[in-house]
Amino acid sequence: MKGTIKIFFTVLIFTLASCSADTDSDQSQEEAVGERAPNFEVTSVDGESISLERSLEEGKPVVVYFTASWCPTCARNWPALSEVYPEYKDNLTLVAISIDPTDTEDVIRELAEEKGFTFPSTEGLPQIMIDFGVSGQATTVGVDRDGYIAFKKPGQAITADEYRELFTELLD
Numbered sequence: 001m002k003g004t005i006k007i008f009f010t011v012l013i014f015t016l017a018s019c020s021a022d023t024d025s026d027q028s029q030e031e032a033v034g035e036r037a038p039n040f041e042v043t044s045v046d047g048e049s050i051s052l053e054r055s056l057e058e059g060k061p062v063v064v065y066f067t068a069s070w071c072p073t074c075a076r077n078w079p080a081l082s083e084v085y086p087e088y089k090d091n092l093t094l095v096a097i098s099i100d101p102t103d104t105e106d107v108i109r110e111l112a113e114e115k116g117f118t119f120p121s122t123e124g125l126p127q128i129m130i131d132f133g134v135s136g137q138a139t140t141v142g143v144d145r146d147g148y149i150a151f152k153k154p155g156q157a158i159t160a161d162e163y164r165e166l167f168t169e170l171l172d
Contacts, residue, residue, distance in 0.1 A: 037141075038131040042128070043122065050093060063141070065139075077138060
């Protein structure tokens with residue numbers, strides 16, 4: 001029972017923190033631009049191993065999209081990411097990482113199938129969000145080929161053309 005209560009409060013805290021429109025957190029996220037990105041290694045729901053270090057060794061910049069299965073803004077971004085990712089998948093690494101610990105591998109796999117994700121996605125791994133200094137879902141973070149955070153776009157809907165522009169800038 002204690003474990004269930006702990007999980008509930010963890011999810012509640014992430015939800016409340018993620019849904020707040022705190023301009024100070026947006027400012028602190030922008031301050032992280034130019035900082036070294038934290039290394040991470042994840043396995044997608046399709047079994048693909050993805051790591052920042054390996055991508056950088058291959059000369060590929062990395063885009064991390066922090067998402068959640070229940071996030072309405074994320075749901076608006078998934079089609080744009082699915083449209084754009086195939087155009088860039090040979091030149092950069094993209095992974096959608098859920099911030100919600102209750103987004104199990106099965107939950108994300110079903111969501112990916114239902115929504116037709118073309119991009120790699122992972123179960124809920126909130127520690128990676130914390131490591132990146134991200135305060136909420138629907139945040140897109142770009143890491144350049146040298147391992148530095150090039151941009152953070154917190155909690156907003158982004159069009160396919162805007163993703164193309166961000167990805168192209170990251171590759172230049």
